[in-house]
Amino acid sequence: MLSSNGRSPSDDELLAGVAGGDMNCLEELLRRYRSVAYRVAYRLLSHEADALDAVQEGFLKVLTNLQRFRGESTFKSWLLRVVSNAALDIGRQRQLTESRFSSPLSLTEQDWIDPSPAPESDLDRSDLRQQLDHAVSSLPEHQRLVFVLHADGGLSYREIADMLGISIGTVMSRLFYARQRLKTLLADQVLR
Amino acid sequence: MTPDHVSPREGVSYLRLAAYADGELDTASRQALEQWLACCPDAEEVLRDQQRFSPGNVEFWSQVAVPEPSAAAWYRVLRTLADRLGCRPEFSAAAGTNLHPRTNSAIRKLVAGLVAAAAAGLMISLGLWGIRSQQTPTDSPKLPAHALESVVGTPRDSRSTTATGPAALPRPAEPATAMAVLPMATAEDVWIESVCGKTTAILPGLELPGIDNFSLATRTDVQLEPFQPETKSGHRAVLTGDGASPIVIVAVLDPANSER
Numbered sequence: 371m372l373s374s375n376g377r378s379p380s381d382d383e384l385l386a387g388v389a390g391g392d393m394n395c396l397e398e399l400l401r402r403y404r405s406v407a408y409r410v411a412y413r414l415l416s417h418e419a420d421a422l423d424a425v426q427e428g429f430l431k432v433l434t435n436l437q438r439f440r441g442e443s444t445f446k447s448w449l450l451r452v453v454s455n456a457a458l459d460i461g462r463q464r465q466l467t468e469s470r471f472s473s474p475l476s477l478t479e480q481d482w483i484d485p486s487p488a489p490e491s492d493l494d495r496s497d498l499r500q501q502l503d504h505a506v507s508s509l510p511e512h513q514r515l516v517f518v519l520h521a522d523g524g525l526s527y528r529e530i531a532d533m534l535g536i537s538i539g540t541v542m543s544r545l546f547y548a549r550q551r552l553k554t555l556l557a558d559q560v561l562r
Numbered sequence: 563m564t565p566d567h568v569s570p571r572e573g574v575s576y577l578r579l580a581a582y583a584d585g586e587l588d589t590a591s592r593q594a595l596e597q598w599l600a601c602c603p604d605a606e607e608v609l610r611d612q613q614r615f616s617p618g619n620v621e622f623w624s625q626v627a628v629p630e631p632s633a634a635a636w637y638r639v640l641r642t643l644a645d646r647l648g649c650r651p652e653f654s655a656a657a658g659t660n661l662h663p664r665t666n667s668a669i670r671k672l673v674a675g676l677v678a679a680a681a682a683g684l685m686i687s688l689g690l691w692g693i694r695s696q697q698t699p700t701d702s703p704k705l706p707a708h709a710l711e712s713v714v715g716t717p718r719d720s721r722s723t724t725a726t727g728p729a730a731l732p733r734p735a736e737p738a739t740a741m742a743v744l745p746m747a748t749a750e751d752v753w754i755e756s757v758c759g760k761t762t763a764i765l766p767g768l769e770l771p772g773i774d775n776f777s778l779a780t781r782t783d784v785q786l787e788p789f790q791p792e793t794k795s796g797h798r799a800v801l802t803g804d805g806a807s808p809i810v811i812v813a814v815l816d817p818a819n820s821e822r
Contacts, residue, residue: 499626546580
């Protein structure tokens with residue numbers, strides 16, 4: 371999509387278009403940010419349908435509250451904040467539902483880490499991703515969120531700090547401990 | 563020694579390994595950390611752990627990339643958002659659809675291929691139908707109801723200049739099971755909300771093996787012959803009015819699911 375002067379429209383121009391009911395602007399905005407939003411939601415939920423719900427909910431909340439977007443952050447970081455909150459809400463809801471209708475699980479870290487792992491060469495991308503997703507899901511929520519926003523959302527320490535209202539030092543600390551824990555969880559079976 | 567069992571000052575340095583791995587330190591902080599690293603061998607291993615999960619480790623993150631949802635899944639999200647936000651497609655009067663004029667060549671080729679294949683199917687279908695109709699007259703057949711509802715929707719203008727639209731397309735009574743046919747209509751005849759200004763579109767409800775989204779053709783993609791409303795064999799054909807742009811839809815008809 372190109373604007374009348376032949377350049378790609380800015381986020382602000384697209385947002386103004388969406389506010390005016392322009393479908394093309396909505397589609398372009400979705401196309402521009404859907405992948406990064408989905409990556410964040412998926413890594414927080416490990417479930418495609420739930421992640422799509424979180425992305426949809428996030429876009430909807432953002433686009434119906436445009437008047438609250440004052441340009442203090444980028445549209446991307448604002449969107450990712452809302453999408454990640456939606457994903458965490460969905461995750462909590464899912465946990466609640468599972469705890470009500472399923473027998474309680476008492477998995478320890480060793481329960482889900484295969485005690486006799488396949489050789490690394492046998493692990494395809496899907497295996498490795500699933501193991502990472504599982505490990506990420508076991509992180510404390512505050513570490514998980516920072517880790518995902520940085521790794522999958524592509525946000526800088528400053529953007530994450532501003533988004534979450536914490537200091538850069540706290541972002542650094544949460545990332546550090548998240549990675550150390552992931553290293554322990556994934557052990558050497560998938561990491562060189 | 564681990565970062566949990568170090569002096570507060572060293573602890574801060576360990577934490578900074580995360581920022582160092584991510585390239586988030588300024589020059590002075592980076593140089594100070596490198597001096598500390600040089601005299602603290604244990605920190606090297608911790609740094610490697612941090613670097614493994616840093617976005618800079620492209621190899622690792624490419625191996626654990628999140629699988630993208632299908633185009634159809636994104637389309638459903640778009641439709642839901644559009645409905646909830648009250649967004650409507652803006653049709654270009656000149657093009658008939660609001661496809662971007664700079665449709666890339668690959669998609670043009672795909673459309674051309676689809677059109678060619680569908681046209682061949684149409685020719686065969688019409689031929690078979692013609693033979694059949696000489697033996698057993700039938701009512702004007704219709705597209706499957708679900709396809710009409712999802713694709714055609716509500717006509718915007720009942721004063722259509724076309725002789726036929728998708729709903730009145732001649733369809734073989736039996737032989738064309740799962741055969742591609744080529745309904746044509748102008749923008750005056752159909753309202754396709756799924757066309758949203760991109761080079762691809764999705765037509766839910768229609769089946770095209772292996773393809774779930776494709777471009778709709780515009781006048782620049784298709785050359786239409788000046789058909790007569792009634793062909794020599796007695797079939798009704800598509801007639802586009804002056805200035806009207808054709809929308810070409812490749813569909814697969816299943817007589818078993820068609821309305822009679």
